[in-house]
Amino acid sequence: MPDLGFYLLLIGFLLAAHALAASLLGGWRRRPELVASGKRALVALAVALALSSAALVSALVTRDFSVAYVARHTDSHLPMFYTVSAFWAGQEGSLLFWALVLAVASALAVRFNLRGLGPATPYVVATLAGVNLFFAVLLVFAANPFERLLVTAAEGSGLNPLLRNPGMVFHPPLVLAGYATFAIPFAFAIGSMASRRLDTSWIRATRRWTLSAWFSLTAGILLGAEWAYKVLGWGGYWAWDPVENASLLPWLTATAYLHSVMIQEKKGMLKIWNLVLIILTFELAVFGTFLTRSGILSSVHSFSGSSLGPMFFGFLLATAALSFGLLWRRRTLLRSENRLEAVLSRESSFLFNNLVLVALAFAVLTGTMFPLISEYVTGEKISVGPPYYNKVAAPFGLALLALTGICPLISWRKATWRNFRNNFLWPLAATAAGTGLLYAAGVGRPLALGLLAACLFVLIVTGLEFARGARARSRMAGEPLPTALRKLIAKNPRRYGGFVIHAGTALLFVGVVGSSFYQTTVDGVVAPGGSLQAGKYTVVFQGLEPAREASRESVYANLELRENGAFRGVLRPAKHYYPTSDQPATSVAIRTSPVEDVYVILQGWERNGAARLRVMVNPLTLWIWAGGGLMLLGTLVVIWPEPKRAPVAVEVPEEVVCDAA
Amino acid sequence: MRRRMAVVLSCLLAALAVPAAASPATVEEVASNLICPCGCDNMLVSSCVCGTATQIRSEIDSKLAAGMTAEQIWDEFVRRYGREALATPPADGFHLTVWILPFLAALTAGWMLARILRRWAAAPAPGESSPEPGTGIEDGELLRRMQEELRQFQR
Numbered sequence: 001m002p003d004l005g006f007y008l009l010l011i012g013f014l015l016a017a018h019a020l021a022a023s024l025l026g027g028w029r030r031r032p033e034l035v036a037s038g039k040r041a042l043v044a045l046a047v048a049l050a051l052s053s054a055a056l057v058s059a060l061v062t063r064d065f066s067v068a069y070v071a072r073h074t075d076s077h078l079p080m081f082y083t084v085s086a087f088w089a090g091q092e093g094s095l096l097f098w099a100l101v102l103a104v105a106s107a108l109a110v111r112f113n114l115r116g117l118g119p120a121t122p123y124v125v126a127t128l129a130g131v132n133l134f135f136a137v138l139l140v141f142a143a144n145p146f147e148r149l150l151v152t153a154a155e156g157s158g159l160n161p162l163l164r165n166p167g168m169v170f171h172p173p174l175v176l177a178g179y180a181t182f183a184i185p186f187a188f189a190i191g192s193m194a195s196r197r198l199d200t201s202w203i204r205a206t207r208r209w210t211l212s213a214w215f216s217l218t219a220g221i222l223l224g225a226e227w228a229y230k231v232l233g234w235g236g237y238w239a240w241d242p243v244e245n246a247s248l249l250p251w252l253t254a255t256a257y258l259h260s261v262m263i264q265e266k267k268g269m270l271k272i273w274n275l276v277l278i279i280l281t282f283e284l285a286v287f288g289t290f291l292t293r294s295g296i297l298s299s300v301h302s303f304s305g306s307s308l309g310p311m312f313f314g315f316l317l318a319t320a321a322l323s324f325g326l327l328w329r330r331r332t333l334l335r336s337e338n339r340l341e342a343v344l345s346r347e348s349s350f351l352f353n354n355l356v357l358v359a360l361a362f363a364v365l366t367g368t369m370f371p372l373i374s375e376y377v378t379g380e381k382i383s384v385g386p387p388y389y390n391k392v393a394a395p396f397g398l399a400l401l402a403l404t405g406i407c408p409l410i411s412w413r414k415a416t417w418r419n420f421r422n423n424f425l426w427p428l429a430a431t432a433a434g435t436g437l438l439y440a441a442g443v444g445r446p447l448a449l450g451l452l453a454a455c456l457f458v459l460i461v462t463g464l465e466f467a468r469g470a471r472a473r474s475r476m477a478g479e480p481l482p483t484a485l486r487k488l489i490a491k492n493p494r495r496y497g498g499f500v501i502h503a504g505t506a507l508l509f510v511g512v513v514g515s516s517f518y519q520t521t522v523d524g525v526v527a528p529g530g531s532l533q534a535g536k537y538t539v540v541f542q543g544l545e546p547a548r549e550a551s552r553e554s555v556y557a558n559l560e561l562r563e564n565g566a567f568r569g570v571l572r573p574a575k576h577y578y579p580t581s582d583q584p585a586t587s588v589a590i591r592t593s594p595v596e597d598v599y600v601i602l603q604g605w606e607r608n609g610a611a612r613l614r615v616m617v618n619p620l621t622l623w624i625w626a627g628g629g630l631m632l633l634g635t636l637v638v639i640w641p642e643p644k645r646a647p648v649a650v651e652v653p654e655e656v657v658c659d660a661a
Numbered sequence: 662m663r664r665r666m667a668v669v670l671s672c673l674l675a676a677l678a679v680p681a682a683a684s685p686a687t688v689e690e691v692a693s694n695l696i697c698p699c700g701c702d703n704m705l706v707s708s709c710v711c712g713t714a715t716q717i718r719s720e721i722d723s724k725l726a727a728g729m730t731a732e733q734i735w736d737e738f739v740r741r742y743g744r745e746a747l748a749t750p751p752a753d754g755f756h757l758t759v760w761i762l763p764f765l766a767a768l769t770a771g772w773m774l775a776r777i778l779r780r781w782a783a784a785p786a787p788g789e790s791s792p793e794p795g796t797g798i799e800d801g802e803l804l805r806r807m808q809e810e811l812r813q814f815q816r
Contacts, residue, residue, distance in 0.1 A: 166815030234708040241703045340781035348778050353769050370750065371760045378755050383696045385703055385748025392763055521689060521707075586710050591689065603715055612715065 002067045005055030005202070007144040009096075012048040012103070013136035015041045019129035027122025027195075035122045038129060039110045045132060046107035049100045053087070054356035056096060056145050060086050063368075066152040067095060069145045075156035075580055077551045082159055085169040089159055090294055090307075093174060098289060099135035101180040105209065106132060109184045113205045117191070120202065124191030130184050134315050142307045158580030167227035171220055175247050178217030179285035182250060186282035186323075189275050193326045198271060203261050208639055210278075214254050215635045221247050222628040230336050233586040233601050235616045240389040245368045252361035253281040256354040263347055264413075265404035268337030272327065273354070275334070281325040284361075286316055291368075342414035349407045356403065360396040367392065390516070394447055401454035401509060404502050405461045423597040427464060431457040448517040451509060458506040462499045469496075476492065489637065497637030504630030507623050514596075514620025523603075527610040534615040537598050538562040539571070541611055552576045557602045557611045561591060571603040573613075597621045673763075686731035691721045694748050695738055705748055 019041035026034030056069070060083050065071045073086040073093070106128040112119050137334040139145070162168070164346035178445060185206040190201040224244065225237035257277040263270045290312035327334075340347055367384045375381050409423040428570045435453040443449050466485065489496040525539040533539075540560040547554045559571040571589035578585065591598045596619040603612040691709035692714075699713040706721075708712045724734050738746045750759050 230712075234704065234710050236708055239703060239708075336781075339784050340778060343775075343778045343782045351774055351778065352771075355767070355774055359763065359767035359770060362766050366759060366762050374750075374756060374759070381743060381745040382750050382756060383703065383745050383748055384750050384759060385694075385696055386705060387749045388759070389696055392760075397768070601710060603710065604712065 001054055002059050002061075002146040002148070005052045005059070006140075006144060008048045008052035008055065009136065009139050009144070009146070010271060011054065012045050012099075013133070014137045014141050015045040015048060016129055016133035016278060019045065020126055020133055021130060023122045023125035024419060028127065035125060038122070038125045039114075042103070042110050042125065042128060042132070043107040045136075046100075046103040049096070049103045053096060053100050057084060057087055059146070059302050060084060063156065065154070065156055066148055067145075068147045068149050071149060071153040071156045073156070073159055075158040078156075078159055080422070082164050082169070085163070087161055088172045088176065092139070092147075094172060095135065095138055095143050095171060095289075095293070096145050098176050099132070099139060101177045102135060103132055105181050105184050106187075109145065109187075109206070109209060113184075113188075113209070115205075115211060116201055117188070117205060118197065119195040120191040120192050120197045121195075122191075123194035124187050127187035127190040128183065129189065131319075134311075137307065138311060142311060158578065158582075159579045161581050161585040162231060162577065165227060165231045167223050168229065168525075171223040171227055174186070174216050174220030174223060176220075176289070178215075178220055179207055179250065179289055181213035181216060182278075182282050184213070184286045185278050190277045190323060190326065193275065196330065196333055198330065200261075200265050200268075203264060203274065208255065210258065211635060211639045214251070214258060215245065215632060215639070217251050217254070218628070218635065218639075219632055221251060222625070222632075225628075226625060229621070230588065230590065231585075232601050233588040235519070235599055235601070235614075235618065236515075237621075240367075240386045243292050243369050245364050246284075246291040248364055249361050250281045250284040250366070252357045253277055255286060257281055257356040259350050259357075263350055266513075267347065269333040269340070269347070270351075270627075271336065272331065275327055277354075277358075279320070279327070280358075283316060283320050283323075286312065286319070290316065291405040304387045344410065344415045344420065346407060346410045346412045346415075349403055349410050353400065353403045353407065355467075356396055356399045360393060360400070363392050363396065364389065394451075397452055397509070398454055401451065401458055401506065404505065405454065405457035407498070408461055408465055427457060427460050430460050434460075445517055448513050451513045452659050455506040455510045455513070458502055462503045465499055466496070493637050493640045493642055497634045497640070500634030500637055501631050502634075502636055504627045504632075507627030507630060509621030509627070511620045511625075514623065518619045520617040522615045523613070523614050524615075525606065525610050527608065530610075532613055532615050533600075535617050536564050537568075537615070537617060538565070539598075539600060539613065539615050540618055541613065544605055544611060549576075551578065555602070555605070557600075557605075557613065559589070559600060559613075571598070571600050573600045575602055575604075581606055592622055594622050595619065628629060635638060670716065686725060688718055688721050688725065691725070691731045691734050692718055694735060695746055696748050698742055 019038040022034045022041065023038030026032065026036075026038060059067050060074060061080065063070065063074060063076050063083070069090060069092050070086075072084050073090045078086075086093065088097045110125055110128065114124065117124065130634050133249050140621050172466045185202075188202040188206045192198055221244075228234075228239065229237040254277075257274060260270050261274050262278060284443060288576070290309070291497050293312070294306055342348075367388055370384050371382060405427070409420075409427065411419060431453055434456045435449065438452055439449060439458075443452060466488070469488045470481055470485040472478065473488050474481050477484065478485065520535050522532055524532045526532055526539075528541060528543045531538050531540040538561075540562065542558040545556045545558055547556060554574050554576045555571045558575040559573070561568045561571050569591060571591060572591040575584045576587060586601060586603075589600045599616040599618055601614040601616075603614055689707055693705050695706040695717070696713045697704045697706045697709035697711065697717070699709060699711040703712075704711075708714075721734060724737075729737075735747060740778050744751055750756050752760055
């Protein structure tokens with residue numbers, strides 16, 4: 001069975017090579033039957049990789065310890081759910097997963113999204129085939145998941161205990177699927193450039209792909225943050241470590257892209273910029289995989305130790321050179337069809353939003369790569385830790401939030417000072433009043449106050465958009481308000497889904513401000529019967545309780561939580577010991593409420609039975625998950641098919657279909 | 662517009678450069694500028710859950726109690742582990758790059774964008790007659806749009 005899996009990879013490699021050669025030749029010699037053969041090869045490749053993945057899953061669930069990957073990432077006691085998730089727990093498996101998502105997306109895209117692209121078709125197929133070929137080469141020559149051990153292992157070494165958590169089961173595949181799916185709009189962009197067909201057809205054909213990739217990456221990042229918070233147990237959700245940063249980079253450029261394509265769709269401007277953004281997004285997605293998988297940042301030696309690093313690096317350089325080279329050669333064809341009518345317009349606020357997003361991505365990239373660069377230049381090792389990112393990202397975050405609020409208030413094309421003033425007066429006044437209240441309530445740190453004010457501004461502006469639209473609709477159609485609101489969203493999913501995402505972002509930032517500026521941490525060694533005080537909460541320690549469980553031994557600390565003296569429940573943080581791992585896993589106890597989380601970590605214990613506890617009060621953390629959920633919901637609304645519109649004689653004025661992805 | 666942007670951004674830069682006020686430091690403050698030497702990826706001593714971090718925190722506690730300032734404690738860790746121990750990259754020599762580059766890039770890009778916008782706005786639109794621009798999203802305009810939408814799509 002594992003051998004079959006490898007042969008399927010080999011077949012996949014040949015199919016990808018065939019697809020590349022056939023589509024290129026077909027495009028060059030204008031032989032549509034060759035291009036069609038390339039398309040079919042991509043579909044066959046998806047089938048081959050699906051079967052190969054099935055072979056890996058089958059090796060995992062039958063616990064075939066003759067396969068190195070299975071022996072390294074599972075053991076015979078691992079629950080079935082986690083055994084299947086080991087598919088993407090290690091290097092070889094996660095690369096196979098990447099390739100699988102890419103191949104399936106490629107097959108679907110060439111089957112369903114190429115209509116109307118005409119001359120671009122062969123080059124889209126060729127680009128997709130090229131990317132698929134790279135991953136097939138990796139799997140066959142450098143990271144074969146089906147490699148056999150010389151001697152079948154008697155027992156596997158088990159899944160890393162930190163990965164035994166539902167959040168960690170879904171976080172990696174979502175991020176990987178997001179990365180892989182960005183290859184679709186990238187390939188369509190390259191195909192359009194190669195064929196000189198440079199209208200918006202490639203953008204429209206891949207809109208849902210880009211949004212799906214963005215959805216998947218957003219969900220993956222959020223789940224990763226939640227996993228860090230609930231499982232890693234250090235009290236935070238984002239540590240600015242290189243792998244986290246790597247997932248943020250393509251997210252930022254993709255967000256910029258989703259906004260700036262609206263200008264091209266409406267006005268035929270920014271063609272070059274949109275191509276730059278989608279190329280960057282794809283390169284950064286591959287770069288993210290490269291960072292995660294090559295280990296280049298933890299040590300330069302692990303990079304040269306495996307052949308994966310150089311292969312990824314070569315692929316990145318080659319694709320970047322080809323893409324930007326092609327863009328340079330087509331630059332004269334990419335002139336804007338329109339001019340800007342005024343500096344003060346919604347178009348320019350989109351451009352500044354793009355500027356901030358890309359500059360933030362650049363700052364994060366600089367910080368991530370700097371330890372490597374500075375070691376190379378000065379020979380001294382230094383760290384770029386969270387304090388750096390928090391300082392540098394704060395002004396960009398503030399600017400971004402402010403623009404999110406300002407943007408819907410500025411008219412398209414040209415805003416006059418008068419309507420500018422009319423639109424801004426009430427939202428600004430309300431924001432000022434709200435900010436005053438926050439200040440009176442004790443939010444004194446200027447940066448925290450500024451960020452919260454910006455969040456409030458976004459929420460007010462967004463609320464106002466919904467209220468105005470629904471009221472006008474209900475007045476015109478005589479519909480009750482809830483119906484009017486529902487139909488308003490259903491008729492303009494792009495616009496109003498976008499606003500839902502904006503509101504979600506603002507809520508998420510509220511949670512970030514609360515939990516990062518106003519966290520309370522108390523450490524203490526507590527004897528049984530003793531207690532620890534954190535703000536208005538008291539944690540009473542009753543004693544340690546060892547327990548023998550299915551696949552691990554655990555020590556629980558039994559705690560009673562009191563708020564202002566009143567009993568609020570029992571908390572049981574623990575440490576778990578797995579026979580397959582040297583490091584104990586920490587499991588934190590969290591009591592969540594919309595106002596704040598009480599978060600208790602059992603750090604260890606003394607001989608006399610006293611517990612070393614850390615009690616944290618994290619304000620507003622729930623808002624991060626709620627805001628993130630709203631962002632995902634909004635994305636689903638945006639992806640939702642727009643209502644079919646009957647052809648109408650009256651041109652819908654361009655203001656009607658504005659905003660949002 | 663350009664000047665205003667420049668002013669705003671340079672204010673932000675200045676705000677960043679101002680060091681934290683020199684009030685008596687807490688363990689948390691000192692520990693949150695130190696990278697835990699335990700080998701966890703870029704974790705701070707203030708938040709790392711390993712035993713090493715716990716030890717270092719109690720060490721910081723006793724040093725603070727002995728009257729050492731935050732700077733003196735950081736210096737001592739730098740002597741022990743090298744400048745890699747500090748979570749904030751140093752702001753001297755070549756390392757200034759990491760602090761300046763992101764803002765320099767953003768400022769330059771902002772300045773270029775402002776120039777481009779002004780040039781675009783000055784150029785006449787190629788053969789486009791603009792029907793009274795600037796009718797923003799006032800209620801009347803919105804109403805008209807709504808009416809139109811409703812007429813077209815109401816079932």
